[in-house]
Amino acid sequence: MHETAAGLPQSPGRSPRSYLALLLSLLLAALPVIQASNQQAVPRPALPPEVLAAMNEALLRPYLELFEQAARLEFTPAQIQEMRRYLEQARSNCVRRWRERARQLERDLEKAQAELRARTAKLKPEERRELHCQIQNLRLLKSQADTLAEHAVPVAFENRLAKLELIEKWPQDEKKIKEELASGAYINRRWGDVLDIGFRQVGQGQEEDIKIGQETVEQMKLAGLMPPEVKNEVIQQYVARLTREVARHSDVRVPVRVTVLNSKEINAFALPGGFIYVERGLLEAVEDEAQLAGVIAHELAHVAARHGHRLMRRSTIASLIYQAAQLAAMILTGGVASLGTYYALQYGFYGLGLVLSLDLLGVSREFELEADQLGIQYAWHAGYDPKGFIRFFDKMATQEGYVQGISWFRTHPPFYRRMVEAMREISFLPPKEKLVTQTDAFQQMKRELEKVVAEAKEEEEGRPSLIAPEQGCPAPEKLEFKPGERRIETVCDMPTS
Amino acid sequence: MRHAHVLRFFWAAWLLAVAQPALAGPREVTLYFTVEKDGTLIGGLTEDNFRLYEDGEPRKFRLETPETPAAIALLVEYSQASWLYMEDIYRAMEGFMHQAPEGHWYALATFSKDLEIRVDFTKQRGRIANAFADLPRPFWNEINTYDAVYEMLERMGQLRGRRILIVIGSGLDTFSSMRLEDVRRKAEAVNVVVYAVGVGSLLRTVYEPYLSQPARMDLLQAEAFFQMLAQKTGGQAWFPRFEAAFRDVMRGVMQSIAFHYKLVYESNLPEDGKFHRIRLEAFRFEGDRKTTFTVRVREGWRTG
Numbered sequence: 001m002h003e004t005a006a007g008l009p010q011s012p013g014r015s016p017r018s019y020l021a022l023l024l025s026l027l028l029a030a031l032p033v034i035q036a037s038n039q040q041a042v043p044r045p046a047l048p049p050e051v052l053a054a055m056n057e058a059l060l061r062p063y064l065e066l067f068e069q070a071a072r073l074e075f076t077p078a079q080i081q082e083m084r085r086y087l088e089q090a091r092s093n094c095v096r097r098w099r100e101r102a103r104q105l106e107r108d109l110e111k112a113q114a115e116l117r118a119r120t121a122k123l124k125p126e127e128r129r130e131l132h133c134q135i136q137n138l139r140l141l142k143s144q145a146d147t148l149a150e151h152a153v154p155v156a157f158e159n160r161l162a163k164l165e166l167i168e169k170w171p172q173d174e175k176k177i178k179e180e181l182a183s184g185a186y187i188n189r190r191w192g193d194v195l196d197i198g199f200r201q202v203g204q205g206q207e208e209d210i211k212i213g214q215e216t217v218e219q220m221k222l223a224g225l226m227p228p229e230v231k232n233e234v235i236q237q238y239v240a241r242l243t244r245e246v247a248r249h250s251d252v253r254v255p256v257r258v259t260v261l262n263s264k265e266i267n268a269f270a271l272p273g274g275f276i277y278v279e280r281g282l283l284e285a286v287e288d289e290a291q292l293a294g295v296i297a298h299e300l301a302h303v304a305a306r307h308g309h310r311l312m313r314r315s316t317i318a319s320l321i322y323q324a325a326q327l328a329a330m331i332l333t334g335g336v337a338s339l340g341t342y343y344a345l346q347y348g349f350y351g352l353g354l355v356l357s358l359d360l361l362g363v364s365r366e367f368e369l370e371a372d373q374l375g376i377q378y379a380w381h382a383g384y385d386p387k388g389f390i391r392f393f394d395k396m397a398t399q400e401g402y403v404q405g406i407s408w409f410r411t412h413p414p415f416y417r418r419m420v421e422a423m424r425e426i427s428f429l430p431p432k433e434k435l436v437t438q439t440d441a442f443q444q445m446k447r448e449l450e451k452v453v454a455e456a457k458e459e460e461e462g463r464p465s466l467i468a469p470e471q472g473c474p475a476p477e478k479l480e481f482k483p484g485e486r487r488i489e490t491v492c493d494m495p496t497s
Numbered sequence: 498m499r500h501a502h503v504l505r506f507f508w509a510a511w512l513l514a515v516a517q518p519a520l521a522g523p524r525e526v527t528l529y530f531t532v533e534k535d536g537t538l539i540g541g542l543t544e545d546n547f548r549l550y551e552d553g554e555p556r557k558f559r560l561e562t563p564e565t566p567a568a569i570a571l572l573v574e575y576s577q578a579s580w581l582y583m584e585d586i587y588r589a590m591e592g593f594m595h596q597a598p599e600g601h602w603y604a605l606a607t608f609s610k611d612l613e614i615r616v617d618f619t620k621q622r623g624r625i626a627n628a629f630a631d632l633p634r635p636f637w638n639e640i641n642t643y644d645a646v647y648e649m650l651e652r653m654g655q656l657r658g659r660r661i662l663i664v665i666g667s668g669l670d671t672f673s674s675m676r677l678e679d680v681r682r683k684a685e686a687v688n689v690v691v692y693a694v695g696v697g698s699l700l701r702t703v704y705e706p707y708l709s710q711p712a713r714m715d716l717l718q719a720e721a722f723f724q725m726l727a728q729k730t731g732g733q734a735w736f737p738r739f740e741a742a743f744r745d746v747m748r749g750v751m752q753s754i755a756f757h758y759k760l761v762y763e764s765n766l767p768e769d770g771k772f773h774r775i776r777l778e779a780f781r782f783e784g785d786r787k788t789t790f791t792v793r794v795r796e797g798w799r800t801g
Binding site for chain 1: 570652653656
């Protein structure tokens with residue numbers, strides 16, 4: 001008998017090391033089982049089929065419809081709780097599954113590239129082309145899997161969970177709103193003095209921000225971060241006119257300078273001091289003038305409340321631009337979960353919305369909610385249907401799960417809270433007749449936009465690329481998800497009924 | 498007997514087909530070049546100011562406006578082994594940022610062991626600087642220049658229009674799988690103008706007397722490699738010895754691109770994989786006095 005260091009007797013061949021080896025081998029043997037259990041589909045929610053079908057159908061409805069119908073939907077708290085548990089589990093399973101898929105694709109890609117490197121001098125043209133095609137396809141699949149795991153799937157589930165919460169809580173919230181309306185208490189909410197827009201104190205000293213804004217614009221241009229402007233007078237003038245109209249009915253006290261940038265990104269942003277930038281992609285995405293006015297009013301609210309100034313206090317512009325540059329580099333090198341690579345491969349551009357510092361844009365969870373509230377007030381005050389903001393948000397969250405560049409989604413105040421707060425504010429606004437949703441000028445802008453988009457498309461098609469597709473490859477594989485066309489159930493292997 | 502004649506006829510026809518290179522139809526050859534007199538770039542010359550020879554035979558040609566935007570790719574050495582002259586590389590990149598005009602397509606690739614495309618072609622040249630400024634520390638010690646240049650030439654060879662490759666590096670090569678000969682043939686086969694900016698020249702001047710003979714040979718070969726690239730493609734190679742000179746060199750590169758002429762001619766030579774030599778003469782008559790110019794044009798072309 002041997003003795004261990006602690007003086008305990010030990011049988012020969014049973015040292016602590018051998019126990020450790022045994023444990024490790026057991027773990028290794030169990031690994032496939034653990035992996036298989038991880039990849040199993042989520043068990044169906046314990047709900048009667050008709051309830052599951054009705055709930056799934058309700059969760060696909062737009063927010064505005066749900067606000068109206070929530071009180072009439074008869075789901076029990078237990079059913080809602082079961083659905084929530086199921087959705088949360090499904091989200092985590094689905095994300096894990098796509099991360100694993102992305103890792104596997106990465107390994108396949110490395111293997112193919114290693115083979116290319118090893119045989120490059122001896123490859124026949126057809127062998128080389130075959131390998132190029134394989135690498136090209138793997139790159140695309142990898143970026144798609146990354147985007148699904150890190151962006152599309154989480155956003156899609158968050159949207160579902162927010163709608164579930166709305167079904168559960170909105171009837172109660174609505175009652176409270178009605179009580180507040182009846183008692184007149186709603187006037188005491190923060191920024192409840194909507195009849196005094198333009199005369200109340202929202203952000204004192206806005207003019208001090210002009211210099212910061214100018215400097216930021218200059219530095220962004222110097223750093224080459226600013227996309228080119230849209231060279232179309234009709235579009236520039238239309239957006240400028242709309243923005244000034246909303247600004248005139250807001251608490252913004254500085255001159256507003258508006259520029260439409262020629263970038264596919266669905267985004268608009270405001271720099272301190274009244275510098276508003278609207279990207280072409282946003283104009284393509286909005287369906288009516290009320291939606292566009294809602295987004296622009298939200299950005300004007302950041303200017304009015306001086307959110308940028310308040311967040312930038314401890315930073316210099318140079319450091320923020322440097323952060324932007326660093327982030328740009330991370331995106332360009334695939335550091336941000338390859339979203340940049342995805343954009344680059346899919347669209348040939350890297351979103352400015354991913355690059356700009358949130359501090360610079362005055363975006364934080366708290367400030368986003370404030371900008372939502374003020375923006376809704378400004379759009380309403382300018383005569384626009386304030387629900388346009390909710391409709392656009394819904395469209396973005398439901399159909400454009402990929403588009404995470406937009407600053408609205410980056411800070412992530414919970415969707416439910418954002419939607420409920422927006423609806424609450426709309427309910428408190430004094431009724432107004434003839435709220436504008438659509439105009440002829442908007443339609444004309446859209447027609448002009450078609451020309452600009454066609455030109456941009458032409459230029460994009462002529463854009464040279466070092467990672468240009470290998471000619472003559474079979475059509476690339478695509479992962480089974482396209483926002484707006486296929487539901488997340490397909491991607492996550494979830495039952496629909 | 499008749500069968501034997503028929504067989505002989507086919508045999509002879511086959512032999513002829515093997516022996517003669519395939520006669521292809523006329524192919525359009527495009528040349529991008531610059532014209533200089535005593536180091537000054539000359540613009541504004543017309544077709545009458547040039548004479549073109551292909552394999553010694555005069556050729557008809559036309560001048561066209563060079564494509565704008567051009568596709569300009571930067572290929573930058575970025576290895577652990579480059580740390581001794583990394584300052585030169587930074588200066589060259591800084592020079593590029595100051596001198597590169599807006600409007601062209603720009604791309605950035607770096608190499609050590611492998612080539613890495615950092616930024617694909619973009620008109621936002623700021624993205625090049627941002628990406629370069631935030632590169633992670635180089636991991637590999639290799640400087641596989643031949644592999645990287647070969648791959649870039651191959652990738653750029655598939656593009657259309659005016660293509661320019663700016664190589665910033667020492668020209669040294671450690672473990673490339675490609676040979677110098679492979680790169681030379683590739684440079685002859687693709688119509689990409691290469692501008693090479695050699696780094697580490699100051700260091701070399703200081704330490705060269707203390708180096709062994711093989712080390713000196715390596716350095717000479719590195720410089721010759723860049724010279725060869727420039728000569729084969731109609732570009733230029735620079736080896737600045739002072740940090741401040743990098744900005745001037747980059748200005749030189751950008752000016753050369755701005756002063757490019759484009760010449761197009763039809764060649765009836767077979768696509769036989771052989772090298773076909775080009776000679777382009779530039780001159781101007783001022784009264785009876787003939788002024789001749791230096792032309793930087795690719796040495797020739799080959800297929801494959």
